[in-house]
Amino acid sequence: MPETKNIQQEHRFFLNMGPQHPSTHGVLRVILEMDGEYIVEPEPVLGYGHRMQEKMAEGRSWPGFLPNTGRMDYAGALPYNHGYVALIERLAGVEVPLRAEYIRVITSELSRIASHLIWFGALLLDLGAFTPILYTFDDREQILDALEDITGSRLTYCYFRVGGVCKDIDDTFISRVRAFIKRLRSRFSMYEKLVNGNIIFLKRMEGIGIIDADMCRRYGATGPVARGSGIPYDIRKCEPYSVYPEFDFEIPLGDHGDALDRFLVRFRELEQSLRIIEQALDKLPDGPYLGKVPKKLKLPTGDCNFSVETARGALAYYLVSDGSEVPYRLKIRVPSYSNLSVLPELCRGMLLSDLVTAMGSLDLVIPEIDR
Amino acid sequence: METAGNPIVLRMVIAVVLVIAFVFLNAMVMGYLERKISARIQRRPGLYEVGPYGILQLLIDGLKLIGKQLLIPMEADRFLFRLAPLLSFVPVVLPLMVIPFSPKLQARDFDIGLVFILAISSLNVMAILMAGWGSNNKYSLFGAMRSVAQNISYEIPMLLSLLAVILMTNTFSMQGIVAAQNKIWFFLVQPVAFLIYIIAAFAETNRAPFDLPEAESELTAGYHTEYSGMGFSLFMLAEYANMFVVCSIATTLFFGGWHGIPLPFGEYSSAIWFFIKAYGLMIFMVWVRWTYPRTRFDQLMNFCWKYLIPFALVNLLVTAVLVKLL
Numbered sequence: 001m002p003e004t005k006n007i008q009q010e011h012r013f014f015l016n017m018g019p020q021h022p023s024t025h026g027v028l029r030v031i032l033e034m035d036g037e038y039i040v041e042p043e044p045v046l047g048y049g050h051r052m053q054e055k056m057a058e059g060r061s062w063p064g065f066l067p068n069t070g071r072m073d074y075a076g077a078l079p080y081n082h083g084y085v086a087l088i089e090r091l092a093g094v095e096v097p098l099r100a101e102y103i104r105v106i107t108s109e110l111s112r113i114a115s116h117l118i119w120f121g122a123l124l125l126d127l128g129a130f131t132p133i134l135y136t137f138d139d140r141e142q143i144l145d146a147l148e149d150i151t152g153s154r155l156t157y158c159y160f161r162v163g164g165v166c167k168d169i170d171d172t173f174i175s176r177v178r179a180f181i182k183r184l185r186s187r188f189s190m191y192e193k194l195v196n197g198n199i200i201f202l203k204r205m206e207g208i209g210i211i212d213a214d215m216c217r218r219y220g221a222t223g224p225v226a227r228g229s230g231i232p233y234d235i236r237k238c239e240p241y242s243v244y245p246e247f248d249f250e251i252p253l254g255d256h257g258d259a260l261d262r263f264l265v266r267f268r269e270l271e272q273s274l275r276i277i278e279q280a281l282d283k284l285p286d287g288p289y290l291g292k293v294p295k296k297l298k299l300p301t302g303d304c305n306f307s308v309e310t311a312r313g314a315l316a317y318y319l320v321s322d323g324s325e326v327p328y329r330l331k332i333r334v335p336s337y338s339n340l341s342v343l344p345e346l347c348r349g350m351l352l353s354d355l356v357t358a359m360g361s362l363d364l365v366i367p368e369i370d371r
Numbered sequence: 372m373e374t375a376g377n378p379i380v381l382r383m384v385i386a387v388v389l390v391i392a393f394v395f396l397n398a399m400v401m402g403y404l405e406r407k408i409s410a411r412i413q414r415r416p417g418l419y420e421v422g423p424y425g426i427l428q429l430l431i432d433g434l435k436l437i438g439k440q441l442l443i444p445m446e447a448d449r450f451l452f453r454l455a456p457l458l459s460f461v462p463v464v465l466p467l468m469v470i471p472f473s474p475k476l477q478a479r480d481f482d483i484g485l486v487f488i489l490a491i492s493s494l495n496v497m498a499i500l501m502a503g504w505g506s507n508n509k510y511s512l513f514g515a516m517r518s519v520a521q522n523i524s525y526e527i528p529m530l531l532s533l534l535a536v537i538l539m540t541n542t543f544s545m546q547g548i549v550a551a552q553n554k555i556w557f558f559l560v561q562p563v564a565f566l567i568y569i570i571a572a573f574a575e576t577n578r579a580p581f582d583l584p585e586a587e588s589e590l591t592a593g594y595h596t597e598y599s600g601m602g603f604s605l606f607m608l609a610e611y612a613n614m615f616v617v618c619s620i621a622t623t624l625f626f627g628g629w630h631g632i633p634l635p636f637g638e639y640s641s642a643i644w645f646f647i648k649a650y651g652l653m654i655f656m657v658w659v660r661w662t663y664p665r666t667r668f669d670q671l672m673n674f675c676w677k678y679l680i681p682f683a684l685v686n687l688l689v690t691a692v693l694v695k696l697l
Contacts, residue, residue, distance in 0.1 A: 013509070015509050015510075021591060022587055022588055022591060023588045023589065037513065037668065124664060125588060126588045127588070127664035127665060128579060128580065128582070128586060128587075128588055128663075128664045128665025129662075129663060129664035129665070130409075130413075130661060131409075131412055131413050131661050131662065134413040134414065134415060135413075135414070138414060198663070198664070200580055200663055200664050200665070200666050201664050203666070203667070203670055204664060204665075204666070204667055204670075351667065351668070351669065352513070352589055352590075353586070353589050353667045353668060354667070356588055356589050
């Protein structure tokens with residue numbers, strides 16, 4: 001931990017980190033007021049990739065907005081699908097077949113693993129190790145191949161439908177996923193060694209960017225960031241949706257809330273997601289994969305909220321319907337946005353190198369913030 | 372270069388031309404090796420499009436770099452900005468003059484060969500500082516500042532570890548040091564000195580995990596952020612030549628220089644042994660680079676001042692006592 005030192009006013013200068021910087025993972029700009037290599041005041045500037053997704057929803061039919069949801073978080077897109085279809089189902093009162101719910105859980109968890117794998121590599125890339133990202137991409141590729149079979153796309157999925165999913169899963173998919181589970185488990189020991197056996201990595205992560213539970217509550221940080229600080233908040237457990245209550249899994253928690261804790265929380269979540277997928281595959285019921293949904297979907301007047309747990313934390317859709325065929329207003333609450341808002345308080349007095357670590361450990365996806 | 376009868380000036384001119392040619396060749400070979408080895412480590416094919424196994428890729432890359440526009444940032448110090456890549460080239464070419472590739476293949480054997488190398492190679496910092504300062508870019512300046520602090524700090528343990536060997540050989544002449552190892556290589560006698568030297572060498576050449584002057588995740592590209600085309604490639608050439616220099620010193624001082632089992636190439640076999648050893652060390656450096664994450668700057672400095680220098684001093688003291696006693 002670098003000791004905070006007396007900072008003299010006249011030595012300060014400004015440094016623009018981004019929007020074109022390798023470690024901001026997209027078009028995020030952080031204006032840094034610096035004193036030497038110490039950060040006095042970081043100020044994130046957002047909006048470089050703004051696509052007015054919420055406004056776009058007001059011009060489209062209910063299912064017409066579905067492809068957009070997959071484009072907000074390109075690293076783990078399926079929970080975004082999930083939240084949106086579940087929101088409409090809740091407001092319209094559509095029944096979803098059990099098989100469809102299982103498929104949703106399986107694919108959502110696969111998406112979460114894909115996202116965590118990309119984060120794992122990207123964090124190490126931020127720390128200056130280039131090789132791990134190619135290993136994790138290799139693992140991620142197995143998921144993408146499997147999902148491509150059933151969804152037809154590799155990145156911006158639009159697989160869930162109101163009342164179910166658009167295509168049933170087949171035996172090829174199931175055997176692929178089972179093979180992937182086996183493969184990833186065998187890789188864990190290698191990744192574990194990277195954590196425990198590498199002093200440079202530990203020294204870069206331990207005690208860096210400490211977020212305590214109170215800070216998480218003040219800024220609304222959720223997901224692995226909050227869980228790394230010891231807050232057992234996971235929507236899959238706290239406000240269970242879909243068929244999550246039927247599975248046996250744990251919520252990994254950290255103690256100190258530093259970058260290493262957030263790292264370990266995500267790392268253990270990979271194992272938990274694998275457990276969920278395994279159980280879901282074992283229990284997968286027969287039946288239809290798409291429920292009965294009227295051709296022209298008309299929602300009743302009213303408003304509705306639905307939250308799901310994405311790879312980065314709590315995603316909430318809030319919808320106001322005036323009874324017509326398009327939303328009156330759609331508000332999306334994205335996890336990265338509130339996770340990022342921790343940054344200024346987190347990084348005061350930090351070294352520039354530690355800012356990179358801290359940002360990497362928050363697992364930001366900028367297009368999701370600039371939706 | 373066995374032109375002992377010719378005037379010394381001619382001999383030196385030939386040596387300089389050969390050495391510069393070697394620097395370019397070395398950069399090509401190392402560029403290829405680095406990319407192939409990293410590809411191997413990362414389970415990807417690497418370069419394979421241009422020529423068999425992609426061996427012509429580096430040639431094409433060179434052409435591309437020459438063809439690129441040389442951009443100079445606004446309000447940069449144009450003189451320093453242009454001079455820096457050239458200056459980075461000098462301190463890596465000159466040390467090659469005194470490196471003994473074989474008993475005869477050496478441009479000049481000074482009595483103070485090692486001191487000459489260490490003195491000249493310190494100039495490298497100057498080029499980086501000029502590049503960083505002249506670029507009018509804060510990231511470049513950060514890189515330059517880090518480089519100065521890092522290089523100057525790591526010179527000390529490097530020198531101390533080499534001194535331990537000098538105490539044993541009683542000479543600064545590179546040929547003399549090699550000759551002293553005809554029975555046993557010094558990395559067996561001086562393992563601590565070798566370890567300290569190789570760590571310091573990583574820092575001196577700005578290679579990962581100590582590549583802080585060009586830490587791409589923090590400083591975009593550090594001191595050479597603003598360089599394009601040949602300016603950039605001269606820095607890369609210098610980096611690889613620098614690697615070769617430190618590995619050659621390690622070979623000469625710790626791995627018995629050109630000593631080795633005679634090969635069926637007569638006099639050349641000793642040069643082959645030298646290159647095998649030096650390139651082996653360079654491949655080791657490449658391997659480390661693609662394996663480890665980067666240290667933080669304050670950790671790097673702490674490591675030097677709190678661990679390397681004390682250990683190097685103790686090692687030097689022990690060596691001095693033992694040399695006196697035995």
